[in-house]
């Protein structure tokens with residue numbers, strides 16, 4: 001059993017409180033590789049932002065749970081080495097699908113876990129969420145739960161259609177589970193293909209997806225004033241990255257994300273954690289494809305992973321500064 005505090009990590013409680021009061025959101029970036037981890041830490045240090053590094057069940061299968069945990073411990077040391085005296089780094093489990101998985105992560109040093117019971121019947125979701133919260137709070141680990149189903153595919157999490165969160169359920173759910181934050185469904189979606197072209201409107205030759213359901217978000221805020229709300233599936237799928245991928249041999253069709261203005265607007269509300277995964281994948285793949293196409297003789301992974309890391313770092317900094325507004329928001333600078 002390792003406690004996250006011994007690893008220099010923090011839970012989400014204080015940073016969420018400040019984010020809700022300050023009208024900004026904390027970035028939650030998924031990572032599976034060393035280059036992603038380095039890019040996240042460099043971006044957070046340069047912008048003086050708190051950051052949530054999250055690991056999905058798929059990431060644990062890909063990279064190995066123990067290695068990821070040590071990488072997070074390394075991330076804290078790396079942030080300090082880069083000159084950040086008091087880094088605020090959360091190691092978070094994304095989409096935990098059972099009590100056992102959440103417990104395993106807590107025992108391994110995670111400072112925050114998500115239990116996603118959104119596909120379960122309501123009472124069952126409450127029951128397991130409550131069980132996770134009871135265990136997590138013994139170790140001061142914070143818990144995110146989910147109400148409402150997001151469409152899209154994210155590692156093993158997949159759903160054909162979304163079901164918006166019902167505002168009338170949130171008080172009962174938050175009270176009975178005791179969760180620290182709530183992921184809601186208001187029109188965001190997992191993956192790089194969030195909407196079909198048919199769901200979008202064509203404005204000046206660009207496909208614009210349907211707007212997020214801000215009315216539902218505001219209703220939820222009224223029912224749970226100041227309660228931390230989380231948005232999943234919030235990549236914007238930048239067109240320039242998709243174009244680079246396609247220009248250099250890729251084949252991504254109709255990749256559509258959430259417009260950044262909408263995320264900026266959501267950040268100003270009780271939304272205090274915004275999950276971004278696909279944009280990092282796109283930034284990495286675009287840089288690697290471009291490099292290999294332009295340098296066909298290169299075969300040292302460092303030659304193409306270095307520009308990939310740079311491109312991800314640039315994207316993370318852009319999100320922190322221009323979309324979420326969490327730059328300069330460390331408790332102690």
Ligand SMILES: [Zn+2]
Pocket residue numbers: 095154190232233275
């Ligand atoms: Zn998600």
